[in-house]
Amino acid sequence: MRDLTGRLDLCCINTATLGHREPIERIAERVARAGFGFVTPWRHEIDEKRPQAAAAAIRAAGLKLGGYCRTTYLSADDAAGRREAIADNQRAIEVAAELGAPFLVAVVGGLAPHSSDAVAGRGHILDGIAALRPTLRACGVRLALEPLHPFYAADRSLLSTLAQAVDWCEQLDDGGPPCIGIALDAYHVWWDPALSASIARAGPHLLALHVCDWLRTTRDPLLDRGMMGDGVIDLRALRAAAEATGFAGPVEVEIFSQADWWTRDPDDVLATCSERLQRFC
Amino acid sequence: MRDLTGRLDLCCINTATLGHREPIERIAERVARAGFGFVTPWRHEIDEKRPQAAAAAIRAAGLKLGGYCRTTYLSADDAAGRREAIADNQRAIEVAAELGAPFLVAVVGGLAPHSSDAVAGRGHILDGIAALRPTLRACGVRLALEPLHPFYAADRSLLSTLAQAVDWCEQLDDGGPPCIGIALDAYHVWWDPALSASIARAGPHLLALHVCDWLRTTRDPLLDRGMMGDGVIDLRALRAAAEATGFAGPVEVEIFSQADWWTRDPDDVLATCSERLQRFC
Numbered sequence: 313m314r315d316l317t318g319r320l321d322l323c324c325i326n327t328a329t330l331g332h333r334e335p336i337e338r339i340a341e342r343v344a345r346a347g348f349g350f351v352t353p354w355r356h357e358i359d360e361k362r363p364q365a366a367a368a369a370i371r372a373a374g375l376k377l378g379g380y381c382r383t384t385y386l387s388a389d390d391a392a393g394r395r396e397a398i399a400d401n402q403r404a405i406e407v408a409a410e411l412g413a414p415f416l417v418a419v420v421g422g423l424a425p426h427s428s429d430a431v432a433g434r435g436h437i438l439d440g441i442a443a444l445r446p447t448l449r450a451c452g453v454r455l456a457l458e459p460l461h462p463f464y465a466a467d468r469s470l471l472s473t474l475a476q477a478v479d480w481c482e483q484l485d486d487g488g489p490p491c492i493g494i495a496l497d498a499y500h501v502w503w504d505p506a507l508s509a510s511i512a513r514a515g516p517h518l519l520a521l522h523v524c525d526w527l528r529t530t531r532d533p534l535l536d537r538g539m540m541g542d543g544v545i546d547l548r549a550l551r552a553a554a555e556a557t558g559f560a561g562p563v564e565v566e567i568f569s570q571a572d573w574w575t576r577d578p579d580d581v582l583a584t585c586s587e588r589l590q591r592f593c
Numbered sequence: 594m595r596d597l598t599g600r601l602d603l604c605c606i607n608t609a610t611l612g613h614r615e616p617i618e619r620i621a622e623r624v625a626r627a628g629f630g631f632v633t634p635w636r637h638e639i640d641e642k643r644p645q646a647a648a649a650a651i652r653a654a655g656l657k658l659g660g661y662c663r664t665t666y667l668s669a670d671d672a673a674g675r676r677e678a679i680a681d682n683q684r685a686i687e688v689a690a691e692l693g694a695p696f697l698v699a700v701v702g703g704l705a706p707h708s709s710d711a712v713a714g715r716g717h718i719l720d721g722i723a724a725l726r727p728t729l730r731a732c733g734v735r736l737a738l739e740p741l742h743p744f745y746a747a748d749r750s751l752l753s754t755l756a757q758a759v760d761w762c763e764q765l766d767d768g769g770p771p772c773i774g775i776a777l778d779a780y781h782v783w784w785d786p787a788l789s790a791s792i793a794r795a796g797p798h799l800l801a802l803h804v805c806d807w808l809r810t811t812r813d814p815l816l817d818r819g820m821m822g823d824g825v826i827d828l829r830a831l832r833a834a835a836e837a838t839g840f841a842g843p844v845e846v847e848i849f850s851q852a853d854w855w856t857r858d859p860d861d862v863l864a865t866c867s868e869r870l871q872r873f874c
């Protein structure tokens with residue numbers, strides 16, 4: 313496992329961690345000043361008609377792009393809705409390329425609004441991902457499938473476990489240049505009794521490693537994530553397992569915390585991230 | 594799959610569905626009057642020093658025991674705490690036998706209060722279950738391991754998937770008379786992409802099938818369960834899969850619903866359960 317001591321240049325801040333309260337130029341400046349080497353922005357922070365300005369600001373701050381967040385849900389009630397999602401995600405892939413992001417994170421979508429057929433939903437999502445391959449390859453961008461906590465299966469993601477993500481990577485392998493991988497987020501997978509076995513299988517597919525913590529008394533599973541060290545996840549073991557399979561990307565902090573970290577001074581949050589990454593990850 | 598039309602005698606009401614607002618005698622009377630054949634009570638409804646009175650009232654109402662809810666958590670920070678949990682669960686098994694319940698439902702416990710080692714926690718829980726086997730066999734009661742939704746891994750159950758429950762049943766098989774099986778609750782497992790494969794493996798171990806529904810916009814994962822038909826779970830497919838493996842026990846309704854069903858008239862709730870079981874399960 314890599315030694316992260318003093319190596320914030322190997323770490324990434326996902327802008328969600330700071331609560332999306334400032335323009336990307338200002339965020340990039342803060343993240344760089346705190347010593348981090350990477351930043352992962354979200355689509356609503358970027359003017360997708362003119363991403364060059366944001367790209368230039370991030371470069372000027374001395375940061376690299378960790379990735380780009382995230383796809384529109386690929387599930388929809390009808391074929392027109394699914395085509396629309398594909399088109400929107402094609403644009404996101406192009407923007408990821410213009411920003412210089414190595415991958416677009418995919419939150420694949422839950423059940424379609426009027427469906428309770430998870431099997432059919434997963435099939436539609438797989439078809440949607442497959443349809444993105446030509447754009448991914450043309451742009452030199454990968455799609456990082458992110459399994460989301462099973463809590464979100466109905467409304468956000470029918471991709472729920474790391475094992476399933478690896479299965480999907482294998483199913484989506486058409487023999488062409490690799491364009492699909494996995495974003496592994498500790499928050500979504502820490503509970504999984506099959507986690508070690510799945511990480512071992514995931515090795516060559518891992519594109520991203522997201523960290524935060526699961527608070528023991530979590531009541532709001534969406535916006536009450538903990539800072540590393542404040543919860544129950546063994547983040548060091550998770551990173552060791554990922555790196556043992558060959559993962560060498562940045563360790564990315566992504567914390568959704570409406571009532572706590574999003575209310576704090578962004579520079580203080582970044583300082584805490586820095587300290588906790590080195591102590592707990 | 595069995596035809597449940599008009600067959601409430603094959604269905605069970607878990608008393609949690611009525612919000613634990615009345616003594617077991619009164620609940621049993623209501624459940625029987627609504628036409629159900631089985632009731633599953635909780636420990637705090639039973640005077641465990643003298644369970645005979647409750648047993649007699651349930652029999653007098655014409656009901657059979659579906660099961661008995663539930664174990665004390667088997668995880669604890671030290672050996673003394675774990676021994677105490679085992680002793681408490683031994684008493685629960687004896688009471689289950691005195692009530693005439695075929696099994697005690699096991700909610701196994703999450704991380705010990707001061708631990709974040711899920712692997713060690715699972716080991717302690719397995720040891721605790723193993724220690725209950727002599728009492729189970731002496732009493733002629735089984736332990737129904739209930740995998741809980743991964744949302745509860747930290748604070749309620751390190752047993753999170755049906756696949757894991759089947760693995761545990763196999764690991765706990767010491768060659769003696771079978772005494773450990775599985776309680777499958779739709780709410781906890783519906784999201785699982787491996788569900789069909791796991792049900793096929795679970796067949797001989799299935800002791801209970803609990804139904805309710807997952808509301809699409811669930812925000813409180815503990816006390817906001819839906820009535821069958823109000824959410825996204827394909828309950829008919831789940832029952833068909835369970836019965837295809839040989840499961841022939843009652844279909845049990847267990848709904849925790851603080852803000853909705855627990856506020857309603859118990860007889861109306863039972864009438865709705867009856868109608869929804871036949872329409873959606």
